[in-house]
Amino acid sequence: MKQTISVLVENQAGVLNRITGLFSRRAFNIESLAVGPTDDPTISRITIIVDSGNNMVDQVEKQLNKLVDVIKVRTLEENNLIGRELMILKVNATNKTRQDIMTICSIYGAKVDDISPSSMTLELSDTPERLDTFQTMMRPFSILEVVRTGVIAVQKGSGKI
Amino acid sequence: MKVRSTQAIMECLLEQEVDTVFGYPGGTILNLYDELYNYKDKIHHILTAHEQGAAHAADGYARSTGKVGVCFATSGPGATNLTTGIATAYMDSSPVVFITCNVAEPLLGKDSFQEVDITGIAMPITKATYLVRDPATIPDVIRQAFAVAATGRPGPVLIDFLKNVTAPDQMIEYEFVHWRENRGCSSIRSLAHTHELKAPEPNSDDIDILVDMIGQAQKPLVICGGGVVRGRADKQFMEFARKLDAPVAITLMGGGGFPGSHELATGMIGMHGSRASNVAANQCDLLIAVGCRFSDRVALNPATFASQAKIVHIDIDRSEIDKNVLTDHHIVGNARHVLELLNQRLTQQEHAAWKDEILSLKRDTVVEECDQLTPKQVLETIRQLVPENSIVATDVGQHQMWSIQHFHFEYPGQLLTSGGFGTMGFGLGAAIGAKVGNPDKVVIHTTGDGCFRMNCHELCTVEHYDLPVITVIFNNGCLGMVRQWQNLIYNQRFSETTLDRGPDFVKLAEAYGLNGYRVTNRTEMEQALTAALASGKGCVIDAVIDTDDMVRPMVPGGAHITNFLLE
Numbered sequence: 001m002k003q004t005i006s007v008l009v010e011n012q013a014g015v016l017n018r019i020t021g022l023f024s025r026r027a028f029n030i031e032s033l034a035v036g037p038t039d040d041p042t043i044s045r046i047t048i049i050v051d052s053g054n055n056m057v058d059q060v061e062k063q064l065n066k067l068v069d070v071i072k073v074r075t076l077e078e079n080n081l082i083g084r085e086l087m088i089l090k091v092n093a094t095n096k097t098r099q100d101i102m103t104i105c106s107i108y109g110a111k112v113d114d115i116s117p118s119s120m121t122l123e124l125s126d127t128p129e130r131l132d133t134f135q136t137m138m139r140p141f142s143i144l145e146v147v148r149t150g151v152i153a154v155q156k157g158s159g160k161i
Numbered sequence: 162m163k164v165r166s167t168q169a170i171m172e173c174l175l176e177q178e179v180d181t182v183f184g185y186p187g188g189t190i191l192n193l194y195d196e197l198y199n200y201k202d203k204i205h206h207i208l209t210a211h212e213q214g215a216a217h218a219a220d221g222y223a224r225s226t227g228k229v230g231v232c233f234a235t236s237g238p239g240a241t242n243l244t245t246g247i248a249t250a251y252m253d254s255s256p257v258v259f260i261t262c263n264v265a266e267p268l269l270g271k272d273s274f275q276e277v278d279i280t281g282i283a284m285p286i287t288k289a290t291y292l293v294r295d296p297a298t299i300p301d302v303i304r305q306a307f308a309v310a311a312t313g314r315p316g317p318v319l320i321d322f323l324k325n326v327t328a329p330d331q332m333i334e335y336e337f338v339h340w341r342e343n344r345g346c347s348s349i350r351s352l353a354h355t356h357e358l359k360a361p362e363p364n365s366d367d368i369d370i371l372v373d374m375i376g377q378a379q380k381p382l383v384i385c386g387g388g389v390v391r392g393r394a395d396k397q398f399m400e401f402a403r404k405l406d407a408p409v410a411i412t413l414m415g416g417g418g419f420p421g422s423h424e425l426a427t428g429m430i431g432m433h434g435s436r437a438s439n440v441a442a443n444q445c446d447l448l449i450a451v452g453c454r455f456s457d458r459v460a461l462n463p464a465t466f467a468s469q470a471k472i473v474h475i476d477i478d479r480s481e482i483d484k485n486v487l488t489d490h491h492i493v494g495n496a497r498h499v500l501e502l503l504n505q506r507l508t509q510q511e512h513a514a515w516k517d518e519i520l521s522l523k524r525d526t527v528v529e530e531c532d533q534l535t536p537k538q539v540l541e542t543i544r545q546l547v548p549e550n551s552i553v554a555t556d557v558g559q560h561q562m563w564s565i566q567h568f569h570f571e572y573p574g575q576l577l578t579s580g581g582f583g584t585m586g587f588g589l590g591a592a593i594g595a596k597v598g599n600p601d602k603v604v605i606h607t608t609g610d611g612c613f614r615m616n617c618h619e620l621c622t623v624e625h626y627d628l629p630v631i632t633v634i635f636n637n638g639c640l641g642m643v644r645q646w647q648n649l650i651y652n653q654r655f656s657e658t659t660l661d662r663g664p665d666f667v668k669l670a671e672a673y674g675l676n677g678y679r680v681t682n683r684t685e686m687e688q689a690l691t692a693a694l695a696s697g698k699g700c701v702i703d704a705v706i707d708t709d710d711m712v713r714p715m716v717p718g719g720a721h722i723t724n725f726l727l728e
Contacts, residue, residue, distance in 0.1 A: 014292070018284060025285045055483065062480035068289040068309060 002031065003057045004081060004153045006161055007046040007064060008071040011037060015069045019046060022067065028052070028060050032085075032128075032150035043071065047152045074161045076153055083153035086125045088113065089135065092142040093120040101141060108134050119144060166296040166331040167196035170260075170322075173303035175203060177340050179231050181222065181597055183207045183215040187235025188275060190262040192327035194233075207597060207626060209590070210618040212239050216246020217590025217616070218597070219257045223250070225552055225574045225595040227393055229311050230257040236264060237275030240321070241282065245584060247317050248286040252581025253414060254391055256315035258306050259283075265325040266294065280321050288316040294323055296331045304343055313361075314478040315391055361477065363494030368502045370490055371449070371473055375507060378447035380515040381407040382470070384430060384459075387414030387580065388452015388477060388496045390573040395419065397500035398451065405449075406510045408519045410438035412453050413565060416576035421569030425516075427523060431459040431722075433562045433712050437522035439722045444518070445470045452476060452496045455485040456581065457718065463487075465721050475499050526567060536560070536635055538683045539704045540567040543605060543633065546690050551603040552577065552595045556588035556612030559641035562712040564607045586615030589632065593619060596628040603631070603694070610636040610660055617666075620673040623699035631693050632701045634666055637708050645711050649726060670701035679703045 009015045016035060023030050031049040038045050050057060057075055064073045093101055093115070101120055105112065108130065114121035124134055128151055135146065155161075164172070170193065174182070182204055186194045197206060209215040212234045219230030230250075234243050240261040250257045264273045280290040289309050291302045299322075306318040325331070375381060383405060389398050395418055402409050402425055409419050410430035419426055428435035430442060442448065448470040453459065455474075460466040463486045471489040474482055475496060482491045492499050528537045540563060553568055554577040555561040561578055570576045577595055579587040592606035613634050623630050635641075640658040647655050670677030676696060678689035686704060693700040715727040 014280065014284075014290075017281065021284050059480065059484060062482075066288075066478070066480055068305075 001053070001078075002049055002051050003078065004076040004083060004151065005048045005050065005057070005060060005064075006074050006076055006153065007048065008038070008161060009044050009046060010069040010071065011042050011044045012069060015044070016046070018067055018069060019064065022063055023060075026059070026063055028056060034150035034152050036152070047150070049151055072161055076155050080156050081153050082156060083127060083151045084125055085128050085131055085151045086123070086149040087131045087134070088121060088123050088147045089138060089143060090119055090121045090145040091138050092118060092144060094118065097141055101138070104134070104137050110134065162335055163332045164335045165196065165329060166299055166333050167192050167327050167329070168199075169299045169333055169335040170303065170327070171196055171200045171204065172335060172337055173300055174231065176304070176338060176343070177229065177307045179204065179229070181205045181207065182231045182233055183209060183218040183222070183594065184233030185209060185212045185215055185235070185239060186233070187239045189236040189264055189324045190233060190239070192324065192329065193260070193262060193322070195329075206233075207593070207622065209593070209622050211616070212242035213246050213586065214590040214593070214616055214619040214622065216243045216257070216259070217249065217584075217587050218594035218622075219259075220246060220250045220255050221554060221577050221591025221594030222598040223255050223257050223594075224253075224577050224591070226598040227574060228598070229307055230255070230594065232257060232259050234259070234261050235275065236262055236279070237277045239275075240277055240279035244282060244286065246590070247283055247319065249579050249582040249584045249587055250317040251286045251288075253579065254315050254387060255317065256310040257317045258310050259317060259319040260322070261319065262322045262324055262327060263292070264323070266323050269323065280319065283319045286317070287319050290319045290321070292321050292323075293326050296326045296333045299326070299333060300335055304338075304340070307340065361479070361493045361495075363492050363499045363502060365502075367490070367492045368499070368506060371492060371503065372506050374447060374471060374473065374490060375405065375510065378471075379512070380445045381405055381447040381449065381510075381512065382441045382445035382519075383407055383409050384448065384450040384453050385409055385411045385415040385418040386451055386453025387412065387418075388475075389415055389418030390452075392452065392477070392496040393573050394452075394495075394497035394500055395573050397497050397504060400504050401500045401507070404504060404507050404509055406512050406516065408437070408441050408516060410434070410441060412459055412580075413578065414580040415453065416565055416578070417570035417573045418452075420571045422571070424520070427519060429565060431461065432716050432718065433566065433714065434716070434722075435523070435566075436714060436725070436728070437519055439716065439725075440522055441519045442467050443469070443721075443723045447471050447473065449473045450475065451500070454481045457485070460486050461716055461722050462719055532682055534680065534682050534686060534704055534706050536563045536706055536710055537567065539633060539635065539686055539706070540564060542683060542686045542690055544568060546687065546694065547603050547605060550575070551605055552592075552599060554578070554588045554592035554595055554604065554606045556608040557583045557585045558609050558612060558643075559637075559645065559710070559712050560607050560609045560612075560635035562642075563635070585612040588612065589616050589619045589623075589630070592630045592632075593622055593628055596630050597626070604629075606630055606632045608632060608634050609641055610634055610638065610666075611640045613666070614660075617669065620670065620675060620699070620701070624674045628699055629697050630699045631690070632699075634701065634703050635706055636666070636703050637706050637710060639708050641710070642712065644708075645715075648709065648711070649715075650717065666701055666703040676700040677703065679705065681705045
């Protein structure tokens with residue numbers, strides 16, 4: 001089962017190293033990881049997706065809590081969160097295929113960032129599942145490059161971590 | 162007040178009441194040692210032969226005194242030589258602050274001479290590491306490092322100062338604040354936010370639930386773990402055991418947490434545990450583990466461990482709960498505090514029949530009467546001749562198990578042994594640290610010929626500082642514990658475990674300016690130890706024993722706890 005863990009950490013050198021080091025040392029697998037500053041520049045938020053049983057997530061949470069640079073750890077409720085990921089996708093595009101690509105883009109709400117005689121660069125922010133299907137739809141046109149950020153997520157409602 | 166940055170470092174150590182430091186100087190840490198020269202009346206520095214020895218000594222000092230140990234080393238190889246010592250302290254939750262210096266800022270990251278990323282290397286074997294690039298942060302970092310090392314579940318912390326940070330022209334603002342007034346370290350937010358610098362407060366309902374569970378139990382068993390020793394919760398544990406009126410099994414790290422000579426004590430539990438302890442774990446209907454982490458050497462097979470029992474885990478570290486063995490109930494908190502609360506609410510219990518069942522399995526040690534010296538004869542001689550409160554430091558392997566099975570440890574800090582990490586070569590360093598920290602106690606170092614060879618150069622430290630540490634080598638001419646496994650499990654294929662080689666340990670001791678004795682029977686052992694104790698000097702007793710003596714009992718790793726391979 002996939003679970004989303006949100007971690008607030010001190011924005012200091014080596015913190016990310018400490019967290020990923022902990023995952024590898026304890027043999028926990030990271031499915032995706034995204035880091036960025038919060039409203040307070042001294043604090044960063046790390047969103048980690050792990051794919052594993054409840055018992056392991058419990059251990060991950062406890063071990064993260066022991067790190068001195070970690071301020072707060074919370075596992076988000078899976079059916080009550082907003083999770084989004086950004087993808088930039090470069091695909092082969094000719095005069096023949098460009099219109100078909102545009103149609104799929106408009107269905108998904110993807111944006112065209114760049115265009116060249118032989119390619120298009122598209123941008124889409126959505127749930128990871130929607131990004132997967134968009135990627136599948138683009139595959140027949142021959143994908144040149146895919147970059148994904150990893151999921152960031154918050155709990156729905158007024159509550160905060 | 163403006164002071165030199167190195168002066169601030171020394172003053173910060175004095176804030177923490179540090180009066181002893183173990184270490185070894187070098188290029189990048191020169192500035193710190195230069196300042197130490199000014200402080201030599203206040204901070205006593207013990208120069209070891211090797212940084213690993215210094216690390217073990219600081220660890221042994223911490224374990225035996227209950228204070229935080231401090232160890233200095235230079236960059237590069239000096240720092241990496243510490244790592245085995247750091248990991249040893251980490252696995253056994255021993256509070257030590259390691260201070261290293263790194264190359265100067267302009268040389269950082271350039272693969273400069275003696276440069277290594279020690280904060281990166283030490284990350285998985287410390288509670289925290291700090292790379293200090295700004296001299297102004299020195300007081301905060303040191304205060305935080307000591308606070309982190311000593312509070313909650315104790316453990317090692319490493320601080321790496323860049324050389325330019327310690328330069329003589331670096332002046333910083335500093336005021337002396339005694340550690341008691343500064344444990345909160347409010348200047349550092351991460352501590353203020355998450356790492357409450359006190360033990361987690363035990364939940365009152367959790368205590369009541371355990372009291373109810375005890376009321377329903379017919380066959381309770383208590384395990385005394387390392388947490389009782391680190392938390393110095395021996396008195397509270399004693400009261401609890403008496404009130405519960407139940408057998409007490411003791412883990413390797415728990416030695417000294419509960420008196421081994423007490424009638425309720427059933428001895429060690431686990432791989433080389435006593436029959437009484439292991440059967441009790443298997444038969445009990447309530448198992449209360451205090452400050453123990455159910456390692457693979459204790460629980461052996463987590464799926465079948467204490468399968469008839471409800472398991473209750475009391476630990477200061479929340480992440481230990483349900484890590485190795487799934488529990489039915491737990492209380493997170495400092496052992497001393499949790500046991501105090503339990504003792505207040507628990508009424509006197511009685512479990513006469515259950516006690517009889519288990520305590521009748523206890524066997525008195527029988528010391529063989531024979532001409533060839535045996536491990537038990539060596540240990541019994543030591544037990545009879547040294548004062549009861551003597552500190553015992555061990556290395557790792559057969560002699561370690563024999564020592565812990567044979568001696569009865571009566572108070573926390575009396576036994577110093579590398580339990581979690583199993584570090585060969587730990588003992589002599591630890592014994593040096595213990596003797597420095599406890600000058601009025603006799604310190605015995607038991608070791609094997611394999612272990613002793615690993616760090617025997619620390620004999621020069623024993624000699625130089627005139628530390629009367631008595632080293633007893635259980636010399637069986639082989640790597641005994643590994644050979645035992647080869648004997649029992651690998652069809653007597655003794656691959657690379659025969660140590661038929663030098664040095665002559667008596668001559669080695671003499672070369673270091675110490676007395677050496679070779680003993681081959683009990684009378685010689687008695688004479689040598691008597692002479693050693695009378696000399697008031699460090700010495701080495703080379704006790705020659707049989708190659709094939711084994712540690713009994715033994716349960717193989719991963720097996721059911723009563724599935725004894727050897728009785």
